[in-house]
Amino acid sequence: MxxxxxxxxxxxxxxxxxxxxxxxxxxxxxxxxxxxxxxxxxxxxxxxxxxxxxxxxxxxxxxxxxxxxxxxxxxxxxxxxxxxxxxxxxxxxxxxxxxxxxxxxxxxxxxxxxxxxxxxxxxxxxxxxxxxxxxVPRLPWRGAMLDVARHFQPLSYLLRYVDLLALHKINVFHLHLTDDQGWRMPVAAYPKLTEIGGHRSRSMTGPTGDRYDGTPHGGAYTRAELVRLVDHAAARGITVMPEIEMPGHARAAVAAYPHLGNRPERTLDVWTRWGVCDTTLGVHEEVFDFCRTVLEEVMDVFPSPYLHIGGDECPTTEWERSPAARARAREAGLPGPAALHGWFLGRVGTFLTRQGRRPVGWAETGTELPEDFTVMAWRDPAHALEAARRGHDVINSHHRATYLDYPRSAGPDEPPGQPGGVVGLRDVHGHDPVPGAASPEAAARVLGTQAHLWTEYAATPARIEYLTYPRLCALADRSWSGPTTWTDFSSRLAGHTARLDALEVSRHP
CATH class of the missing domain: 3.30.379.10 (Chitobiase/beta-hexosaminidase domain 2-like)
Structure with a gap:
């Protein structure tokens, strides 16, 4: 037999x-x-x-x-x-x-x-x-990002989220802690970051227009909760990489401390809209003191060798209108206020490398991040290859294959998701993090890939899991096992869904 x-x-x-x-x-x-x-x-x-x-x-x-x-x-x-x-x-x-x-x-x-x-x-x-x-895994970086800035999730759910990642041999939990719509990590020297920045008066109910729910939303973790999360993840072989956004996606921080912005005389609310806000941090020395203080506390809580500081979707409008920012650009020998973006990230990145950490940033072109940054390329597959050729370590996270906030299908029964496209199970399974045109040297720079779930349209754990599974299964399989046929993967997934059901995962059919 x-x-x-x-x-x-x-x-x-x-x-x-x-x-x-x-x-x-x-x-x-x-x-x-x-x-x-x-x-x-x-x-x-x-x-x-x-x-x-x-x-x-x-x-x-x-x-x-x-x-x-x-x-x-x-x-x-x-x-x-x-x-x-x-x-x-x-x-x-x-x-x-x-x-x-x-x-x-x-x-x-x-x-x-x-x-x-x-x-x-x-x-x-x-x-x-x-x-x-x-x-033996094919790639050393197999990650999943959860955005808790748009919709806060309790520690109890983060622990479950980590348990599900571990089952699939995901080894990096990227925790997106701050954005325009909320600041979730306490910083002892700046208590208003969570007292004010952790709460917004309402939230948009759709991708466009002026429809709001009228319901306040807020929440923040305690330091002890974050330490518990780090320990829980480490016991399962997972590194928690925190993300603190700068210099853009900073509306919550500036709402808490107006002097950090470019117009300290104005009072802002924590942003209630989705999308990209034009509020940025200023470029005066007080801002860099703030960044160093925040990141020192972040490093004290999170031992991850990598620390994500955002860096993308940073409108330069406020800098261009600010006499202080324009003067700062001239003092730094820059061609104009727009160049303050790379200059800002370079200063923060240098601070982190001197502390023995590796800065990570979102890349919109593959060429804009300072050379010591690990690049998280999301806009275009070509950007990952370009960054690797420039000598960056790269996490290839093309949004059309790894962003799980997009609907899985265009069917009429699919709940609302990020507008502008569909990311199906086959799309995730078909994403090869290592570009086919990469030389051996460039290919070696590709650390891996990760899934991302922005939570504008995912307010509850059940919705998060519905969007995540089984698409994360495809990313986990591809990044650990390498290329497999669709038939092979789908046949194994058919059996694996029984495990998800036993764990009471709210999953897409």
Whole structure:
């Protein structure tokens, strides 16, 4: 009799997987043998399986399930793992703890789908199919961005969001914390950022026109909540990269502290519209003191080596009208106020690099960011290639393949989304982050890709998940596994949706 395939195929697809006859059963007698340094993976396995299975999985020197760190496994890199399942034992090996954490998610997918439930499931045999799996990701950056500036989400949902990312082996959670419509992170030296900047009086109800809901919206995290989020993500092998927008998308900050803007005499509200606001930070020294103070606190909370400072969609109208900004441009030897954009980002980027961090910015052309920036290219696929050729590290995030706020279809039953296009499941699956025309040197500069969800049209967790899944599954599969046929992916996704349903994910059909 040929060996049985897994109950539902794995997603992302492993690099190599061979399934054999037989199975291993986890039960109340199952023990874990954990080598030194592998304890975080054992703890994650217990945490994930306990709600549904109730299995304690205690440690034992002769445990049947072995979690082993082995620094000699250099071929597995920083995230790869090897998993061997036999009828009497299971061996999960990796060179790093992160690799073990990825393997734990594979074990979780191989169990009956009821293992993903948040409540006890009795009478289910917790079996794993016998298999030999070796798995190494294609790309080192596999991210997902959630915008909490437009619509604030509680910490409880962010923790769930991270759990779902981990199941799909996403390794970067890009948290968009500030924008024109809200500031969500506390900064001790500037309490009004959340007291004033964290609240707006109403919100637009459509992409255009002057229709508003008349309902105040607000919210901000405490420092302790953000630290908890970082720790929760790290325990699952995920880095939380914060984003603090500057010098544009700064209306909430200027509403809280008018002296940071170009017209300190005026009082502004936190913006209630969607789109691009022309309010920008000024370019006087007080503004750079503010930026340094904010970023120092951000770095204290978020240990991520990368820190996103926005940088795109920055109208220069206010600088062109400001005598102080025009004088600053002349003092800096710039051709005009428009050049203050790159000059501003250069100053902030230099500050971050001196602190040992790597600045990340949105790129609208592929050529406008200072050379020490990691480029997040979103407007055009050509921009990613251009930036890589210039020597930037690149995250290729073309909006027509990775922006999940666009509707998935043009059907009449599709809820409202970002206007101007559709991003279907096939669009996400077909996006290759590495441009086909890239030289080997340029291709090596492409770190990976990520999905983005701007929340103008996603106010609730259910709506966020409906927009995210299963499209994020396609991005996760492509970035971890590399190119796959549509038939292969869709057949595995058909089985994987049972896992999403077990997790009560509000997903697109």
């Amino acid at each position: 040929p060996p049985s395939p897994p109950r539902t195929p794995l997603l992302p697809r492993p690099t190599k997987a061979r399934f054999k006859a037989g199975q291993f059963t986890l039960d109340s007698d199952t023990r874990l043998r954990v080598t030194p340094g592998a304890e975080p993976a054992a703890q994650l396995l217990r945490t994930l399986l306990a709600p549904a299975t109730g299995l304690p999985l205690p440690p034992a020197a002769d445990g049947q399930v072995v979690l082993a760190l082995d620094t000699a496994l250099t071929g597995l890199g920083g995230e790869g793992y090897g998993l061997t399942i036999g009828p009497r034992s299971v061996l999960l090996r990796a060179r790093t703890v992160t690799g073990l954490l990825r393997g734990v998610q594979t074990v979780r997918q191989l169990l009956p789908v009821q293992a993903l439930s948040a409540s006890p499931r009795h009478g289910v045999p917790w079996t794993l199919p016998c298999a030999d799996i070796t798995d």
